[in-house]
Amino acid sequence: MAKRNLYLDIKSVDEAAELYLSALKKTLDIQYETIPVVESLERVTRKATYAKYCSPLFNASAMDGIAVISSRTDEANETNPVILKEEEDYLVVDTGDPIHPPYDAVIMAEDITEVEEGVKIFASAAPWQHVRPIGEDIVAGEMILPSNHKIRPIDVGVLLSAGIIDIEVVKKPEVAIFPTGTEIIEPTETPADGSIIESNSRMFENMVTRAGGIAHRFPPIIDDYEQIRNHVAEAVGRYDMVIINAGSSAGTEDYTVHVLRELGEVLVHGVAIKPGKPVILAMVKGKPVVGLPGYPVSAYIGFENFVDPVLAEMCQTPVRKNPVVQAHVSKRLVSSLKHKEYVRVKVGKVGDKMVAAPLARGAGAAMSLVRADGFCVIEQNSEGVEAGEAVQVQLYREPEEVENTVVVIGSHDLILDVMADMMPESHKGMFVSSTHVGSMGGLMALKRGEAHLAPIHLLDETSGEYNIAYIKKLFGEGKISLIKGVGRTQGILVKKGNPLGIKGIEDLKDCRYVNRQRGAGTRVLFDYKLKQLGIEPSSINGYDREATTHMAVAAAVGSDGADAGMGILSAAKAMDLDFVPIGPEEYDFAIPEQYLNLPHIQAFLEILKSDEFHRRLDELGGYTYEKAGEIVAI
Template structure:
């Protein structure tokens, strides 16, 4: 079958606004239906279709507001310490409790602590009360016929209370729009599958999209997986249009031989746009069939989420008379340059943290298939369509995915990757629930440069000085000479060759790396592991140009192990813990010291207080040791201090 082609790459504003107009012109949107009546007790989260007025005042009787004695206020006028007033119980003063009906003939309440009872039949008052003092009069809170909530209002828990107090038991609300989500692809396995043959992947997109729909006020209806067959997809779409108000076809929206979304939509309706100038999410399909919106959402998970955010969310909001919510924004400084292709509006996931007076944004991986970057992202940076990106140090506007309070309590670690950092992040959250840890893997030297620019609280580093055999200190003196820092040990760890199970290539030492049948996967420039590799190559007189794969770079030890396990490479230098985690074999080469380099003010402040507690915690240490290849004999010990009376 021939490949499809994009109809166009429509600019995002034109696609968003034009799609709504297109749907209206087709009578497919907003697709309002008759409102439905629901019980107030179950109405929280629903959107009102009409204003709601009180049927009953609250309170609907004069209500006693304090424990004490109900009286006619005029009987207390002139009362004082020198001239107390005596009131006969049962005739002029009546004992009452908070919430009681105010007795007939009375108009005020004397608080029990302000009345004295010298005799069983009398009370004495020494201070007058004014009419309706300590009384909740009829309608003090809500007056019958008063509007409690307007139309197009999302009902909150407090609204439920007010509606019930106003005598309202039912409200008219917009029906919840039903969104049929149809996952497509021969490669998909249903969630819960127990076997994962090569070429098959779990359908995690449709459950994820379903929960987004639910979060945005819709009712998701997940369809069974439809294989890459145009006729079967057409039948699924036809049935989905009968069951739902909106249909989402997930995957098959691109230009491949088995991407059938656009052709099938053209059979049953009309395509408004096939391709929008965004990244990720470019091959989105926007259309209509049978008087209902149909969206073709790309299969890559980040593209799927972004396309849903940009197009599906606004449809769901409009169905209920709402505007699409706008995220809070913050001004941040970019820690690294962001290069973006001209002609598309790019959405870059970033980590955020406050470093001194600035919020620093560190870009995460940009791939459309990198779902974990969405899990870890704190915000989204939009790169305008005709911009080529932003330079490092540039102030940019970031849309927040987390509350600013959480970002203010984020510990920012930039530098070398280590599995213990994930364990540290977990125990930081366990010990201090308001705190979190954000780590970006740019290599040891990149981490030290981030400290120099004031873009992190601390950096992970394991840089070997070939001349002395010492780790890290030489580099601090060289690159951070004027920066007060503290070097704290995290662990000693084993570095070595990560090879496939059984070591099929028989790799034993560095000389094996130059063999024609051996492919290396390397770490990025500036990584401590790269420095260690280059040191050993020089020691043995090996030219890196002789090594296949020397220029293939990964940013983490686990990525190196994954490359070896998958057969992309035969060997990579990394830590034992990463090899064990992925079931690879390991050939030890050296023990190295992995340290945490703190900017001195943060070591002395709350960040240091938090992380000292984590490093000293027995369960944290046990969890790190369980990974294998670690020695924590100096964990938490200050190795070196530079500046302010340092070593």
């Protein structure tokens, strides 16, 4: 039986990072190189740099005009102008021209009047007026830049002005990156059953570059002990650091920790962090070697916590830090006492407070990283945070962007992605952020003051009316308005060709069904139709299996994870599925009246009414938009 890797000594994040950096500093030998100044942007100086020349190199005119001998202008004034003769009393000069004795002042061109004899002046010139003396900006021998200084664009200009054309800087650390896994394939290959397209290493490449290093990414290595050992052993001899992706966990084919124990010393295997527990921190021949988990979110968090600090030490730069804001979390977050947990969140400013809406928490949910505005960090030994509680959020966007974001929480539709795409293009500096919790979840978010807009499509069984009855029931009248959105067709998503011959909801009892989550408008409609037909929910195989978006339902049906699911026509088209119409519905936006005049809400309304938005809806298919953007007071 193959041997498993057991986490025998799990360390906290801070303890693991401190232990690793301490070991690194004992062996780290910072390397330097001399490069042209013109290529030195963002590089770190080894030592103080001193000016070779003065700037200006000579006494120079600061204006276009005439260079004069100041003593010959003493008597000039408005009532007693003085006439000066060229070559005798003055020389014509442009900005930057040298000023040589006996000339010691400059009069601006606009302060002279040309006459036949030369020029007439109406005011005296003080000695050194409008003259830049030699060394006014830089004096030869003075320090231009200190040691350990990251070179900025202005620094490059000043260095060149001071006669410095080459400069000694910290050498960029070179990092070898090895993806591992027998199931891993390159993005250019055609996936087979069980294949996983490798992408983490490309993410690492760019993170290494951003941190100031040079990345060397290698093709995937299969799960073979000898191959992994040989590649790592060779890389340690050639590069300054090695990253091994995947194979760091406790599986029987996770060889990384055994390889690193054979080649060097494993200081840490397992960190109290979620996601990202199976991190390996090792030293091999004085070089740092880090094993990162295979799940994308775990890999990302592990890199930020353990690779970034190592690269900062090698580059002699501060560790990059994200801005931190205080926000109120939109729902309760339960966390384990054992781990420091990083929860991906969408962030926006609603009223006078920042709101953080949690996204998917799975370690493999890479899109949650793309959608996230930042991380809410729940410290180790905390059981979590309650809804509405203030938390610290590490932002991955600028705070100004967050403040100009329309926060949308509620029912999912593909049009929200279209609007998020159009907003920054048509209204610079404004954004749309959407979180999908279902129609009822969106209305409750409005009630708690956590969103600007709640997209809803809730059918009132009594009146057959959409949305308004629910708003009146929850909020009364005069507080919430309804922005009309789109009409859309709800139906049953089935495989291409409809192999089971599903014609309506009554046929769903004989198939594998995937449902929407409780509180979703689609779920409300489905329950209403079941009640009309006298069908017990328990008779539907998969009634309790929930998906949070229309596209998740479509993906389940398209991948043979289900035979059918309720959703919208545009989702069926996007996944090339067949569609059995059930009926039209109204997808609208509930909004507290005090937000209607906000600039980013007005921008949102403009997009809803725009021809370009309507054109994109036609491309998606299944939408009507005659009333889009109309405001209904309730």
